[in-house]
Amino acid sequence: EGPGAPSAPGQEKGFASDPVSGIKIPVPDGWTGGTTERGAAVQTAPLPCPGNAEEQCTRGSAYSQTAERLHLDGKTPEAVAKADIKSNANEGYGGKTYGRITSHKVLASESITVAGQKGYYVRWKAVTEKSDDGYVESLAFPSPADKSKLVVIRMGIDVNPKAPSPSVMDQIAKGIKAGPTGDGGAGAGQEV
Known part of the structure; x- marks a missing residue:
């Protein structure tokens, strides 16, 4: 499942x-992306984690999975x-990769429309013990393919001059669109 893998349908x-x-x-721009076992992921180039050089981290990433897979049983995107x-x-940003999170500041907690669905996102600035702080965002919205399922996009960007601007999170959220589902059906009423 690397960048050289043949592209899926x-x-x-x-x-x-x-x-x-x-x-x-x-x-x-400058990121890589692809389908994962649980959803999809986009990220910047890997580099050694600041708290543990044997592990790989990125300056920025976003990945999707279902709320169910994350064991989140909330009924609304909020x-x-x-x-x-x-x-x-x-x-x-916690644990061995960046050290303990010592505090956080809520930067946003508001409604957003994603892929035509009414969603909600929360963005924090997490302050870490050892290394770069991080902007983190959890974005939730109903799946365009099955409105009864909630999708979660987890995003993270280092607070570092070499990292992408946190505005990339907004670009990603605004650019998400409905796509084909894994059962071979393209979903109802999709524009081509």
């Missing part, structure tokens, strides 16, 4: 397809985004 240049949730995530943000921050 439904792949579109400049997008990473998530056939599980029926969406496509835009790949920002509930799911608010429930996920702490885990997202800890997995992205």
Whole structure:
């Protein structure tokens, strides 16, 4: 599943397809992206993690999976985004990779439309013990392919001059669109 892998059906240049949730995530300039076992992921080039040089980190990433897969049982995008943000921050910037998160500041907590669906996002600035702080965002919205399922996009960008601007998170959110689902059906009423 590397960059050299043949593209899966439904792949579109400049997008990473998530056939599980029926969406496509835009790949920002200079980033790579592709389909994963749980959804889709886009990221900057790997580099050694600041807290553990034997592990690989990135300056920026965004990946999708279902709320169910993350064991989030909120019924609304707002509930799911608010429930996920702490885990997202800890997995992205806590532990051995960046050290402990010592505090955070809520930068945004508001409604957003994603792929034509009414969603919600929460963005934090996480302050770490050892290294770069991070901007983290949990974005939740109904799957365009199945409105009863909620999709979560977890994003993270280092607070570092070499990292992308946090505005890339907004570009990614605005660029997400409905895509083919994994069951071979293209989803109802899709524009081509």
